[in-house]
Amino acid sequence: MKxxxxxxxxxxxxxRLHTDALxxxxxxxxxxxxxxxxxxxxxxxxxxLAGGAVNAETGMVVDMAALDKTVQAMxxxxxxxxxxxxxxxxxxxxxxxxxxxxxxxxxxxxALPAGDLAYVxxxxxxxxxxxxxxxx
Amino acid sequence: MIELTRRATFSASHxxxxxxxxxxxxxQVFGxxxxxxxxxxxxxxxxTVAGEPDAVTGFVVDLKxxxxxxxxxxxxxxxxxxLNLEVPEFSKANPTTENIAIAAWKRLEPAIxxxxxxxxxxxxxxxxxxxxxxxxxEA
Numbered sequence: 001m002k003x004x005x006x007x008x009x010x011x012x013x014x015x016r017l018h019t020d021a022l023x024x025x026x027x028x029x030x031x032x033x034x035x036x037x038x039x040x041x042x043x044x045x046x047x048x049l050a051g052g053a054v055n056a057e058t059g060m061v062v063d064m065a066a067l068d069k070t071v072q073a074m075x076x077x078x079x080x081x082x083x084x085x086x087x088x089x090x091x092x093x094x095x096x097x098x099x100x101x102x103x104x105x106x107x108x109x110x111a112l113p114a115g116d117l118a119y120v121x122x123x124x125x126x127x128x129x130x131x132x133x134x135x136x
Numbered sequence: 137m138i139e140l141t142r143r144a145t146f147s148a149s150h151x152x153x154x155x156x157x158x159x160x161x162x163x164q165v166f167g168x169x170x171x172x173x174x175x176x177x178x179x180x181x182x183x184t185v186a187g188e189p190d191a192v193t194g195f196v197v198d199l200k201x202x203x204x205x206x207x208x209x210x211x212x213x214x215x216x217x218x219l220n221l222e223v224p225e226f227s228k229a230n231p232t233t234e235n236i237a238i239a240a241w242k243r244l245e246p247a248i249x250x251x252x253x254x255x256x257x258x259x260x261x262x263x264x265x266x267x268x269x270x271x272x273x274e275a
Contacts, residue, residue: 001238001271001274001275002272002274002275003234003237003238003269003270003271003274004234004269004270004271004272005233005234005268005269006260006267006268006269006270007266007267007268008265008266008267009266049270054232054234054235054238057154057156057157058152058154058165058166058230058232059152059229059230059231059232059234059235060230060232060234061234061269063165064267065167
């Protein structure tokens, strides 16, 4: 029987929304205060949903400790307490939370210890969040 | 099609154990959850139904009715109980969050089908604010 196991992780990082494809004025217009030159930070919540058959011996879709280890190694160690703009993934890509969400999805999609990655959701604040799955 | 979700909370104790395994293997796979004296959680049950709003009432389902169904079918059996020892579906299968979501679906679905109208879309169970499982009725 197929079920889904979800886990929420916290990480804190800074970013600045700015693209060289736009002028300084256009950046300001597009990104507002998120374009401030020295950046700002968020406490992000990364929610990971793994889907798969429930193992008859354990009752689990995926072992939580193994999932935690994977997310820690692939995502949290990479982004937590960093400046996202300096990560190679964001050198030529604005670290909007849309792009961060897709980056996390790509990092995890083939790395889960069991099950398939159903979605990654990244909450930038309590009031906005972004979700990415294999269909988009 | 509109999705409508109702939440309820319950508190229960459980442990994880496989009778076919040695004590060592249970401890290795399930860690602290294998403590046979059990431990407990404040669970949140989230039930989502989907349907068209009724032309007269504007409701997909009556929320009070859904609350009563959740209380009668799930909370009455699970709340302030030891899931392994007092809930029949967990006498053999581990009361993992995944299995609780599946079992809650099985308890809820007949009442929702019998009412006609909206259908059950998903059941999500939070074991803590950071850990949850979901069942969507898939085989």
